[in-house]
Amino acid sequence: MSVIEVNKLTKDYGHGRGIFDVTFEVHEGETLGFLGPNGAGKSTTMRHLMGFAKPQSGTASIGGLDSTAKHHEILRNVGYLPGEVALPDGLTGRQFIEMMLAMKGTVSKGRSEELLERFALNPAGNVKRMSIGEKRKLAVVTAFMSDPDILLLDEPTSGLDPVMQEVFIEFIREEKRRGKTILLSSHIFSEVEALCDRIAIIKDGKLISTVDAADVKHGLKNEFTIEFETTDDYDRFIHSGLDPENGNKSSKKCVISVPDQLTNAFLSALSKCRIRSIDEHSVSLEEYFMHFYKNDKKFGVGGVQNA
Ligand SMILES: Nc1ncnc2c1ncn2[C@@H]1O[C@H](COP(=O)(O)OP(=O)(O)OP(=O)(O)O)[C@@H](O)[C@H]1O
Ligand SMILES: [Mg+2]
Structure with missing residues (x-):
């Protein structure tokens, strides 16, 4: 069952900026990673989902509630961590937490205390004077304190130090185990790799x-550079049906990408040749996604479906 639904959502800010015909869904208990370069439209999509902005066309809904019509209900029921945290002046962290608890209609303070401890935040000071990381932690505490089943997290770990990033990732892992439905935008590939079940990629608002x-x-392909003992060995490998991308007979070297499903065929072809050296270079998730960011037309990896 899909819990978060975005259907042909469009908001044109002019000059090619905005979001255009964006459609995706997040199923119950799933974590969807929302990736894309700066200005791609991630925060805009999330703001529309929360009902802070009205779409020009298309719809957004959470838990069956239309984001525009049911904005207040959504605010009460969904944990939202905005990309930029705007905090009111003159309040301490604790007063801010109490204000947000009242807004959400949550009586119990137990969970906010737990979260403050977990993220090592002292809520006594004026929120305006908090450091970037402290403001971020306060936003994390307020997003999670009423224990919502659905979470929209816009670059949740930006501004957190590496130890706190780890604490956060472990915390989200636990929330996933508890069945939460999460939409998470991020620029941090390790975070996406650790947490996301599916990944949606947005670029130029699409x-x-x-x-x-x-x-x-x-x-993901593992890439190998192989040097053979003799040109005969080189030839045997080149004609093994594996189709190396880059071969040079005079240097007796070739480069080959091996997806998981060809590992056995690769090892079998290698076993028939004498090898002088072999170097492995694995393609990480980061390199994979960099192709999208850098507009690399050559990219192509198994398992990708265009939306
Ligand atoms: N209220 C607005 N008025 C005009 N343009 C806007 C408005 N909000 C967003 N935009 C534009 O829409 C585009 C998408 O912005 P958005 O903040 O959604 O990007 P993002 O994917 O969240 O980027 P980042 O990774 O930098 O957070 C940008 O070009 C931005 O300038
Ligand atoms: Mg953003």
Whole structure:
């Protein structure tokens, strides 16, 4: 069952900026990573989902509630961590937490205390004078304190130090185990790899691909540079049906990408040749996604479906 639904959502800010015909869904209990370069439209999409902005056309809904019509209900029920945290002046962290608890209609303070401890935040000071990381932690505490089933997290770990990033990732892992539905925008590939079940990629306001995280990992190629003992060995390998990308007979070297499903064929072809050296170079999730960011037309990895 899909819990978060975005259907042909469009908001044109002019000059090619905005979001255009964006469609995706997040299923119950799923974590969807929302990736894309700066200005791609991630925060705009999330603001529309929360009902802070009205679409020109298309719809957004959370838990069956239309984002525009049911903005207040959504605010009460969904944990939202905005990309930029705007905090009111003159309040301490604790007063801010109490204000947000009242707004959400949550009586129990227990969970906010737990979260303050977990993220090592002292809420006594004026929120305006908090450091970037402290403001971010306060936003994390307020997003999670009423224990919502659905979470929209816009670059949740930006501004957190590496130790706190780890604490946060472990915390989200636990929330996933508890069945939460999460839409998470991020520029941090390790975070996406650790947490996301599927990944949606947005660029210039358009959703360009939605992929299964497991498919991406399996589809990633391991690249090998092989040097053979003799040109005969080189020839035998070149004609093994594996189709190396880059071969040079005089240097007796070739480069080959091996997806998981060809590992056995690769090892079998290698076993029939004498090898002088072999170097492995694995393609990481980061390199894979960099192709999208850099507009690399050559990219192509198994398991990718265009949206
Ligand atoms: N209220 C607005 N008025 C005019 N343009 C806007 C408005 N909000 C967003 N934009 C434009 O829409 C585009 C998408 O912005 P958005 O903040 O959604 O990007 P993003 O993917 O969240 O980027 P980042 O990774 O930098 O956070 C940008 O070009 C931005 O300038
Ligand atoms: Mg943003």
